Amino acid sequence: MVHSNQVHASFDPVNAASYALGPAHKQSSFEVNYFNIHGFGQNPRTLLALAGVSFKSHTPEKWIEEEMAKTAFGVMPVLKETTVDGKVLEISESVAIEHYLGRIFGLYGDNxxxxxxxxxxxxxxxxxxxxxxxxxxxxxxxxxxxxxxxxxxxxxxxxxxxxxxxxxxxxxxxxxxxxxxxxxxxxxxxxxxxxxxxxxxxxxxxxxxxxxxxxxxxxxxxxxxxxxxxxxxxxxxxxxxxxxxxxxx
The missing domain is CATH 1.20.1050.10 (Glutathione S-transferase Yfyf (Class Pi); Chain A, domain 2)
Incomplete structure (x- = not known):
């Protein structure tokens, strides 16, 4: 079995500071990559709508042929956040996406x-x-x-x-x-x-x-x-x- 030493951008510590932007996340733009159904994309889209931020949905036309291999785990949904400083953060797995959005938009309790x-x-x-x-x-x-x-x-x-x-x-x-x-x-x-x-x-x-x-x-x-x-x-x-x-x- 061949193992790649390349770290997916989602897990690269160089992006750590961009995950802690606080209120500045409200100024980011978001994209939810998923199929044209609710499914596992529904909750992330709902949370973004509740937060009142700019977002769009995208269904890759060539998911299996081209896009799947580019994601962290070969699955959708994938959340892409473009921050105010131009960083693109990519998060995979619906539960991780929901918890992330909950944390940055105050939808995860106060204590x-x-x-x-x-x-x-x-x-x-x-x-x-x-x-x-x-x-x-x-x-x-x-x-x-x-x-x-x-x-x-x-x-x-x-x-x-x-x-x-x-x-x-x-x-x-x-x-x-x-x-x-x-x-x-x-x-x-x-x-x-x-x-x-x-x-x-x-x-x-x-x-x-x-x-x-x-x-x-x-x-x-x-x-x-x-x-x-x-x-x-x-x-x-x-x-x-x-x-x-x-x-x-």
Whole structure:
């Protein structure tokens, strides 16, 4: 096996100072490289919209042939940030991107306690998402396996997730946030998961009437002016169309 000694720019310490620009990150421009669907690009785009910064989405025309090998891990999404001093920062892996955006735009709590709470609910939702993707998609030609998988999701994984998240959100005042009265990466991850859950269970588990505090995550996000403006763009509507064609929701 041949190992390359070349360090990808994402991991080169020479760029370390550019990651600590503080408020200057608001002056950066951003690009999310991903397919023309919501998928794993949805949360990074949502966080950028909430932050009210300039960003665009880009779907590489020759992803496999040309672009894949240029990324840190050969996967998308990839976030590219061009800073005010002209540095281009490139971050791979959706979870790393979301945590990075959360840190630089104040969407990751105000102290270690809040960050730890956010982390726990964020990763709880990530675990459910992993179960959904592993059990639902890829079984189109295996209807019996798919039926059993969806039953397990509907009877075990989704209800358990909903139980604990609803209880915490109610305790926080059912105000659409996991911590205090501020948006966080956990709010966004769960709010964007609701349509995915309903594509499997309908309104039998998660809905405005059954889980009002979870539902409040969705309506609070939708009411944010910066995010609401983003959802009216042709770009966002194109992602919705792509999602419906690819995933069915």
């Amino acid at each position: 270690h306690f809040e960050q730890t709470v956010i982390d726990q609910f964020y990763h709880s939702t990530s675990s459910l998402l992993d179960q959904i993707y592993s059990r639902k998609f890829g079984y189109k030609d295996h209807p019996k396996i798919l039926e059993d998988n969806l039953k397990k999701l509907s009877e075990t994984y989704v209800p358990t997730w909903a139980k604990y998240h609803e209880a915490h959100l109610q305790a926080n005042g059912a105000n659409g946030h996991y911590v205090g009265n501020k948006f966080s990466i956990a709010d966004v991850r769960s709010a964007n998961l609701i349509p995915v859950i309903q594509s499997i269970t309908g309104e039998t588990i998660v809905s405005e009437s059954k889980t009002p505090a979870i539902w409040k995550l969705k309506t609070t996000l939708e009411a944010n002016p910066s995010y609401a403006a983003y959802t009216e763009t042709d770009e966002f509507k194109g992602h919705c169309k792509g999602n419906m064609e690819y995933y069915g929701f």
